[in-house]
Amino acid sequence: MASSRPKMDEIARLAGVSKATVDRVMNNRAGVQDHTRKHVLAIAANLAGEPALSASGTVCLDFVLPGGSNAFMADLVSQIERRAELRGDVDVVIHRVAGVDPEQTAAALGGLRANCQGVGLIGLDSPSVREAVRRLIASGVPVLTLVSDISHVGRMNYVGIDNRAAGRLAGYLIGRFLPGAAGKVALLAGALAYRGHEEREMGFRHVLSESFPRLDVVAVREVHEDPDRAHDEVRALLEEHDDLLAIYCIGAGQDGVARALTETGRDKSVIFIGHDLTDQTRHYLLSGVMDAAIDQNAQVEAREAIDRLVRTVRDEPNIPTTTIRIQSVFRENIPSEV
Structure with missing residues (x-):
């Protein structure tokens, strides 16, 4: 060297x-x-500045990801682009789909560039998206799902956390933050059409039922990944349930939850569990408005997604599917970098 x-x-x-x-x-x-x-x-x-080996030529990959202001998605996009640049043998195009709309996702999958050799997808588990994925696979283009899986489509691999386990972890943390308590908790879902969000809700409900039966889920609000809608829903929940003990925010919308808790002076009395360590959630953890963030490593997800797609395109032996490690982040153990 x-x-x-x-x-x-x-x-x-x-x-x-x-x-x-x-x-x-x-x-x-x-x-x-x-x-x-x-x-x-x-x-x-x-x-070290040594040339990358790319005897098999450049691999062209397309990623179809949700748009909007989700800080985790912005981080994932950055990590995908960085990983492609580091490898030097991958050409990546990222398509951001606005809103929670399966038809737009299906349209994006049907409008990929002609030389696309593999696809990474965070998509809604809906009939139109599943059919678009099946068409791509039938045409010889491998599809890998990221962050949230899609059922019964023949995708080549899934890269992400075990979302059911993440939901169970959120319920366990709330139960341990409120030892012996009896009362109300609320759940905010980004979009339950994402299989990952549905699995988180299932895991959350199950662990409360099994281990903390005196905690009752009094409301589930679907905010469609919109922080302003999350803000309004939390304000309404706090007015309706002045004895609310905890909120679990499954997806995006955490900014709205934090604003509502702060505005009503409930930021130190209501337990707030969210997802993903970003600049935004780091601030909420440090200020005390958020009690824990359940993190998935965007850097590792980007690396695994690109590497697995490239190996499939080049017909190289692939790596067995493994889930990304889940990490609970609190105010006292925030990593030095986001």
């Missing part, structure tokens, strides 16, 4: 692995899976 050898911690950060793993790879020691070893070596070579 060149004299300007990249630092181990920089390689670890960009590769999404530990420094111990990087050390084992760079010193050719055992204990690292082959795909991880290749990934770390590629990152190290890129940082």
Whole structure:
């Protein structure tokens, strides 16, 4: 490697692995899976200015993702673009779909560029989207689902967290924050047409029923990923239930929840659990309005999605499906970077 050898911690950060793993790879020691070893070596070579190997040519990938002001989606887009740039052998185009509209998602899937070789999708689990996915797969274009899965379409892989487990974790945290309490909790869903949001609600309800039966879900509000609508729904909930103990926000809309709690002076008395560590939720955790954020790692999701699609396009052996690790983030353990 060149004299300007990249630092181990920089390689670890960009590769999404530990420094111990990087050390084992760079010193050719055992204990690292082959795909991880290749990934770390590629990152190290890129940082050192060495040319990337792309004997199979550039792979053209399209990603169809929700639009709007969702901070997590903005982070995911940034990570996908960064991963493609780091690899050097991938050409990525990202299509953002406005609103929670399955017809627009289906139209986007039907209007991809002609040289598209693989698709990454966060889509609603609806008949029109499923049919659009099936058409792509039938035409020879592999489709990978991200963040929220879609059932019975023959997608090649799913990259994301176990959303049912995430919902269970949210319920468990609320139950532990309110030991022995009996009272009301509310749930705000971004869009239950996302299978991931539906699974989070199921997990949340089940763990409350199993372990905290004195906590009662008194309301489920679907805010269609709109922070202003979330704000209005929470204001109405607080007026209707002045004894509300906790709110679980499944998707986007967390800004609206935080504003409503702050405006009504309930930001220190109502437990608020949300999703994803972003600049926005970092602020809410530090200020105390949010008690915990259930995080999924956008950097790892971007890396896994692109790498798996490329391996499929190149007919290389693929990696078995594994879910992304879920992390509970509190005020006291916020990572140094978002």
